[in-house]
Amino acid sequence: MRHIISVLMENEPGALARIVGLFAQRNYNIESLNVAPTEDPTLSRLTLTTIGEDRKVEQITKQLNKLVDIVKVVDLTEGAHVERELMLVKVKASGSQREEVKRTTDIFRGQIVDLTGSIYTVQLAGDSGKLDAFLQAVGSVTIVEVVRTGVSGIARGEKVLSL
């Protein structure tokens, strides 16, 4: 099963390397990963998705918790949560294809953020499934480049991950 693990960690050099190293060292997989400072500049928030059975994911969270730089760890998929991913897609579109790409982008509530005579750059946010669906939907045109941020997530309601 896919899990979204959210980590609050000291904004220190080497902290990210410790986390990534842990995954490599213990043969855990990372599907996606993103990291950035929080409202408190001494803290960073890292979100990663991994696939594994529950016991393995439990080991992952326990091992992460052991790292000295890590303040808190939560498996967001254990509760209600919101997840989003941002994607930038460059597609080659000319003639009637241009209208079709525009229409598909609107349907997916995306935005065209840059264009040339033959290229549209589309920005799209949503859960990973929606982004996959968009790529399928524009499948008839040539996709030139795809950049995805990986999943970010946050728990629904009152629950927060903070100090």
Place this chain on the structure above:
Amino acid sequence: MEHLSGAEMVVRSLADEGVEYIYGYPGGALLHVYDAIFRQDAVTHILVRHEQAATHMADGYARASGKPGVVLVTSGPGATNTITGIATAYMDSIPMVVLSGQVPSDFIGTDMFQETDMVGISRPIVKHSFLVKRAEDIPATIKKAFHIAQTGRPGPVVIDIPKDITNPGEKFEYSYPKKVKMRSYNPATRGHSGQIRKALELLYAAKRPIVYSGGGVVIGGASEQLTELTKSLNFPITNTLMGLGGFPGSDPRFLGMLGMHGSYPANLAMHHADVILAVGVRFDDRVTNGIGKFCPSAKVIHIDIDPASISKNILADIPIVGPVDSVLKDMLKLIKEDKRAPDVDAIANWWKQVEEWRSSKGVFPYDAGDGVVIKPQKAIEVLYEVTKDMDTYITSDVGQHQMFASQYYKFDKPRRWINSGGLGTMGFGFPAANGVKLHYPDAQVACVTGEGSIQMNIQELSTCMQYDLPVKIINLNNRVLGMVRQWQEMQYEGRFSHSYMDSLPDFKKLVESYGHVGMRVEKLEDLKPAMEAAFAMKDRLVFMDIAVDASEHVYPMHIKDGSMRDMWLSKTERT
């Protein structure tokens, strides 16, 4: 306020931390620090002959004393040579602080002479590491390193120090912090009372219980509580390789070590148990044998300071996260309040069964041979006889001799059996013995080793000469890599690929050239008198080169992927 240079701060911080000895080897990146060492006498530096030996010396000291061992090495090769020693300490949860020199800050990343990314290289095998950026941060970083190394589940911590911040020309205000607080590091201090209660109910109801305790009891200072609890419940007990001495080895409740080379009664009692009280252990593969067949009828209570050790290999029915000494204290207190005990009849029946196993095969049986050739098992038994009434520490290297020592030597106290259990580091035993001897000069310190292992750090004979460290080296010399050979005989139809040593030195002459005493023993009748003579020479390092039977295997031996009870008992007999 006092003003010190970065180099002086390194040394003063160690002194203020209460460090007596540091083990190390100088080099370019550390010259400022070594100059600061020269100009003080609060901390004594011990010069080893190879940085790996410095880490094992510090490790041996840490295992014997419970305090962190401290290592000082230069950048590049100095740092990389410590890796095996750091990994050894990491696997066995030993507190250690390793200070490594680094090239000047501005040159980091330029592939400068003797530059290596020490923080990067050591990352998977340290509890934590620091690269110090400013001289002012040195005292607080050292304080933190010692705090992390010895609290929670202990482990090694690396501090990498660029040369420029130790510059003797720049002085800074010095004060050593009294306390350390880290918001991201808070190890458990007590076990959960509800879980402890649940565990007790299971223990009271047990019909076929066993206590399985490990290195966590030794490191966590919980032997006293474990011994009291086991005796009050009257349960059989077994120890892991790392846990030996956590419960008195000569007590009748002790069934011997368990696991791959564990005793027949210990492995059988584990297999048939209905309740396993696992204390400070990690269900290592060398204990469990095939995970799927592990102790089919047992409920498991697992006490450990490290939550990640619980339910990692074997699912715990009642997990208790906390320091083992505090959890066992809570248990003892509750048992006294409850005025309850396990079912006396059931326990008596269980003991009857266990005693039957113990007497039918013996604990660690072996063929005594012709009485002339020295069996390696016999050599350990004689070592035990000669030293049991002395204040003795036994260290070991890795291989058959290590298993024989763990089987035939009875450890009645914790911290007296010092070996590399997790990483299995050949070359560990001798420098570890030196670290112990330095701190306990009045104790007898013996290293049980083999002709393979001893040659992996034999240069330390020179360190012993310099600092007058009269340890005893018990070299069980069978002229082959015994454990490798045992596996090759059992699993590779006797194709002894590279497990034979055909160019051994004359160990007696070798140690004599370092000014030590060498002995060669070839006949059983000479063994005991020679050993008595060796231990009587209290102020001399004695190297006993003992010719032992190369055909001996270590038994019992788990049959691969089987259950705890599936064992070879000799070359021809299996369960």
